Amino acid sequence: MSQQQWWQAACRQPDSAAEAAARARQAQLTKPAGALGQLEAIAIQLAGLQGCEQPQIQRPWLSLFAGDHGVVAEGVSAYPQAVTAQMLHNFVAGGAAVSVLARVQQIPLDVVDLGTIDLDLELPGVRHLRLGAGTANFAQGPAMSVEQCQLALAAGRDALLRAQAINADLFLAGEMGIGNTTAATTLACALSDATPAQLVGPGTGLDRAGVAHKQAVIERALALHGSQLAEPFEALRRVGGFELAALSGAYLACAQAGIPALVDGFICTAAALCALRLNPACAPWLLFAHAGAEPGHAALLASVQAQPLLDLGLRLGEGSGAALALPLIKLACELHAGMATFQQAAVTERQA
Structure with a gap:
């Protein structure tokens, strides 16, 4: 991509002064330093992202992106x-x-339908974008055309614009697409040093033989596309999916607009990795909800240096893990703002 695209535009910078003020406040609250663990870190991070000492989450938004995958023809899904x-x-x-x-x-x-095999599908309450009858089989060629991939990225940006219209202060996202753990694994391998053996898992319930076959399909696809996968956009369009591209676009748009994004499970983390490769400056705006049960998720989280809030053995997707983590994030903000300081409570501080 020789010409700069919208996703390469500058991201907002966190407010370091607000973050420092929040850190100083945490040090004065009536508890031992660090006693609330990650809840303290989340409150401090959100202070920097919202530009205020005492952040709040009052208007969350959840976009769910769906799309079918041509690679399912290879027998990779249960x-x-x-x-x-x-x-x-x-x-x-x-x-x-x-x-x-x-x-x-x-x-x-x-709920956004980017393109399923049923192009005549018409459901009230669903945005039908119909970018195609699912992606093409990336074990035989590119999953998307350049135009389809650009439109899918833009669909994510448009979802963020809808969230902005209600003054959303936290963007949650989910996904649905049979075959998308195969696409996410292949994309993550293309964008990192991970191998298919390290990341491949059962997805919706493959047995051991099914997982081995899935790994073989991924290895074949990576060999087919070869050096073309070195450029992030090309990797996304060749071995990604409509919903993966939309998720990546949404995360990038969040960072550009200054709205924190709460990343869900394995699929969403692969999309976050793609967003980071497309524009590394989006990193501060990504919060990670949970460590999922899909075997490769731990490796993916490590590759993006994420510290997820929950570890409940989830492997559903849909944005369910992000929605479950939301109360914790709200409570982190409430604790940060509502607890008394040592001075207010007339409690003796720890001796130096």
Whole structure:
């Protein structure tokens, strides 16, 4: 890509003075230093991102991106592709896990169909963008055209713009797409030093033979595309997916707009890695919700130097882990703002 694209534009810089003020406040709260662990770190990080000593999360937003994957033709999934479209119906009908989590917490749920095998699908409450009947089989050629990949990245940016319209202060995202652990694993291998053997996992429930076959398909795809994968955009369009590109675009748009993003599980972490390769300056704006059960997730989290909030053995996707982590982030802010200082509480501080 010789000409600079929108995702390469400057990202906002965190407010170092607000972060320092928040750190100083934490040192004065009525508790031993560091006693609240990551909750202290989250509050301090959000202070820098929001530019105020006492950050708050009042208007979270959740976008869920869906798309089908042509690589499913290689037999890499335990479920048929029809499930993607079926789950879109479940999301807006309120029956999916993330639908429940969003409803209970009153989070707007923005469901975006980027392109399933059912191009005639029409569901109230779903944005149907129809970039194609899913991606092409990347074990045989590029998953997306240049235009499709650009449109998918822009779909993520557009979701952030919708969040901005309600003055959202935290952007959550999820995904749905049969075959997307294969795409995420292949993309992550292309963008890092990890091998398929280190990252491949059962996804929606493959047995040992299925995982071995999935690994072989990924290795074949990486060999097919070869040196073309060295450039991040090319890697994304060749072995990624519509929803992976939209997630990456959303994370980059968040960093450019100055809105923190809460990254969900394995798929979303692969998209975050892609966003970091496309524009490394987005790093401070990415918070990581949980360590998932997919075997490669720990390696991916290490590659982006992430410290996830939860470790519950989750492997659902959909943004469910991010939605589950949201109360912790809110409570981190409430503790930071609501606890008394030693002086206010007339409590003796630790002796120097």
